[in-house]
Amino acid sequence: xxxxxxxxxxxxxxxxxxxxxxxxxxxxxxxxxxxxxxxxxxxxxxxxxxxxxxxxxxxxxxxxxxxxxxxxxxxxxxxxxxxxxxxxxxxxxxxxxxxxxxxxxxxxxxxxxxxxxxxxxxxxxxxxxxxxxxxxxxxxxxxxxxxxxxxxxxxxxxxxxxxxxxxxxxxxxxxxxxxxxxxxxxxxxxxxxxxxxxxxxxxxxxxxxxxxxxxxxxxxxxxxxxxxxxxxxxxxxxxxxxxxxxxxxxxxxxxxxxxxxxxxxxxxxxxxxxxxxxxxxxxxxxxxxxxxxxxxxxxxxxxxxxxxxxxxxxxxxxxxxxxxxxxxxxxxxxxxxxxxxxxxxxxxxxxxxxxxxxxxxxxxxxxxxxxxxxxxxxxxxxxxxxxxxxxxxxxxxxxxxxxxxxxxxxxxxxxxxxxxxxxxxx
Numbered sequence: 088x089x090x091x092x093x094x095x096x097x098x099x100x101x102x103x104x105x106x107x108x109x110x111x112x113x114x115x116x117x118x119x120x121x122x123x124x125x126x127x128x129x130x131x132x133x134x135x136x137x138x139x140x141x142x143x144x145x146x147x148x149x150x151x152x153x154x155x156x157x158x159x160x161x162x163x164x165x166x167x168x169x170x171x172x173x174x175x176x177x178x179x180x181x182x183x184x185x186x187x188x189x190x191x192x193x194x195x196x197x198x199x200x201x202x203x204x205x206x207x208x209x210x211x212x213x214x215x216x217x218x219x220x221x222x223x224x225x226x227x228x229x230x231x232x233x234x235x236x237x238x239x240x241x242x243x244x245x246x247x248x249x250x251x252x253x254x255x256x257x258x259x260x261x262x263x264x265x266x267x268x269x270x271x272x273x274x275x276x277x278x279x280x281x282x283x284x285x286x287x288x289x290x291x292x293x294x295x296x297x298x299x300x301x302x303x304x305x306x307x308x309x310x311x312x313x314x315x316x317x318x319x320x321x322x323x324x325x326x327x328x329x330x331x332x333x334x335x336x337x338x339x340x341x342x343x344x345x346x347x348x349x350x351x352x353x354x355x356x357x358x359x360x361x362x363x364x365x366x367x368x369x370x371x372x373x374x375x376x377x378x379x380x381x382x383x384x385x386x387x388x389x390x391x392x393x394x395x396x397x398x399x400x401x402x403x404x405x406x407x408x409x410x411x412x413x414x415x416x417x418x419x420x421x422x423x424x425x426x427x428x429x430x431x432x433x434x435x436x437x438x439x440x441x442x443x444x445x446x447x448x449x450x451x452x453x454x455x456x457x458x459x460x461x462x463x464x465x466x467x468x469x470x471x472x473x474x475x476x477x478x479x480x481x482x483x484x485x486x487x488x489x490x491x492x493x494x495x496x497x498x499x500x501x502x503x504x505x506x507x508x509x510x511x512x513x
Contacts, residue, residue: 109239158292384493392497
């Protein structure tokens with residue numbers, strides 16, 4: 088993180104010109120908290136998005152991909168409780184009705200609206216419930232009601248996920264804000280489950296798209312909860328230019344500064360998703376150093392945090408380093424096992440996946456080496472168990488195949504994951 092990037096409150100409404108709101112539409116009769124959110128910019132925005140690579144794509148994904156193709160957007164409407172996926176022609180009509188309802192309320196064209204849904208697959212969305220509540224959604228738009236919006240997008244999430252950063256660009260204070268949801272059905276290879284980024288930076292759609300696609304490679308794409316890639320994954324960014332900086336239209340120091348801030352934000356959000364995996368009791372971070380190149384390092388790290396055996400061992404506080412080596416070995420990435428070492432580490436009492444540099448980040452990390460240059464070590468099992476009992480556990484893998492480093496984030500696999508997903512639909 089650059090020293091001139093600072094964290095601020097406000098999520099998606101931290102940037103100038105953005106407001107948001109959330110209400111309860113009763114899309115699922117059992118839900119007691121907000122289930123529909125609206126984000127609005129008072130000025131038209133350049134925009135970009137990345138979407139699921141699953142061949143089965145929700146109707147809202149198809150519509151948003153079409154709408155955002157021209158690089159312009161001004162609002163986003165999103166519901167939880169129903170994914171509007173595998174719903175055919177009626178589902179497509181319902182997605183359009185969502186966009187039109189928001190557009191009519193805000194005085195926009197439906198093509199200026201991002202539409203997202205999350206929840207149960209294969210059930211028709213009761214879009215009339217959203218249409219009925221749209222006047223209330225619009226009326227409640229405010230800078231403060233990001234707090235209502237961030238709740239509305241949650242499904243099995245146990246906590247909301249938002250963040251905002253500021254930095255100075257061209258003598259102007261620029262802000263980037265975000266909120267996302269994601270807890271299960273996550274094996275990201277594009278962006279996040281549902282994520283919304285807003286900024287008052289003046290930046291062209293082409294540069295926005297470039298920054299977003301480059302940033303996700305080392306942030307969101309390095310997250311896995313359960314190996315399942317959703318039908319609804321969507322990550323969008325809107326930039327309204329109200330910070331007043333000279334528009335970024337090409338690579339250079341201004342683009343680099345914007346990218347650094349965006350990457351800092353996305354890293355925090357990626358960790359929040361990993362830490363809140365369904366049923367999870369701890370965050371797992373794997374860092375690989377000394378790999379041949381960055382893509383290799385990231386792929387190796389992601390293979391480790393994706394392994395069900397590694398995840399189960401972390402739940403059991405079992406320093407079973409053999410499972411780490413096994414996962415590295417079937418990754419398909421070349422490395423030299425005889426020149427590989429493994430450590431387990433924790434940052435005691437810290438929850439580093441929230442805001443780096445904040446009071447949540449406390450010194451006092453502990454580390455134990457369990458495998459050295461291809462040779463198993465005798466180690467203190469009690470210390471290892473103590474380390475693996477922390478909220479945030481690190482698996483450190485050092486290699487001698489190059490100079491590259493990469494990270495990935497996941498969580499442990501607990502009994503509760505099966506409980507949550509065994510009757511998710513019913």
